[in-house]
Amino acid sequence: MNIFRLAGDMTHLLSILVLLLKIYATKSCSGVSRKTQELYAMVFLARYLDLFTDFISVYNATMKVVFIASSLAIVWCMRFHPLVRRSYDKELDTFRHYFLIGVSFALALVLHEKFTFQEIFWAFSIYLEAVAILPQLVLLQRSGNVDNLTGQYVFFLGAYRAFYILNWIYRYLTEPRFTRWIACVSGVVQTALYADFFYYYFISWKNNAKLKLPA
Numbered sequence: 283m284n285i286f287r288l289a290g291d292m293t294h295l296l297s298i299l300v301l302l303l304k305i306y307a308t309k310s311c312s313g314v315s316r317k318t319q320e321l322y323a324m325v326f327l328a329r330y331l332d333l334f335t336d337f338i339s340v341y342n343a344t345m346k347v348v349f350i351a352s353s354l355a356i357v358w359c360m361r362f363h364p365l366v367r368r369s370y371d372k373e374l375d376t377f378r379h380y381f382l383i384g385v386s387f388a389l390a391l392v393l394h395e396k397f398t399f400q401e402i403f404w405a406f407s408i409y410l411e412a413v414a415i416l417p418q419l420v421l422l423q424r425s426g427n428v429d430n431l432t433g434q435y436v437f438f439l440g441a442y443r444a445f446y447i448l449n450w451i452y453r454y455l456t457e458p459r460f461t462r463w464i465a466c467v468s469g470v471v472q473t474a475l476y477a478d479f480f481y482y483y484f485i486s487w488k489n490n491a492k493l494k495l496p497a
Contacts, residue, residue, distance in 0.1 A: 293438050293441045294438075297442060303431065304431035313371065313425060313432040314418070314435075317375055319360060322411070323357050326353050327350060328404070328407040374425055375417060383410065389406075390403070395462075409464075411468070413475070419476075419479060433486075443476075444473050447466075447470060450465065482494070482495055482496075
């Protein structure tokens, strides 16, 4: 494992911890897209089908369990917690995420590295993760004002993928048989979706002002 992969994993984990802190400390999920969280739960469940069949390392297995468990816990809270679910912005979270699921699965059936059950679902998870943030970004744009913890969550989530791009570049330069082109292309697309958010996040940080996204 290289430093970029580790930084990406830790930043990803930090984004989840920030979101869990927001939900459990404030008993509110205002500003958080449940549809994005459901898409991420699907991403991890589809990607880590090999959890009980292919053991790589204790670190790898632990991270898989953490990502699956935390994503399911967030979805459960937003759907069933008696206090948290009341603050859900249903009127703003209207992105048709089922379209993203259908297109991602169709793409996985056409563009994959191997035509096997696990590889198809791995490709599906990669494609879906690339666009899973869209409902969240649309919700934030519609609401305008972004609270501090939600803004940090989205920032760390975008930073995690940026670190992974550096990881893929490093592996391409140092590993002669590195061929994960699906992950590389999808990762670039995913990071590009954050460009507008990163710009306004930087402006708000520079001016020490509350983060606001244009409608």
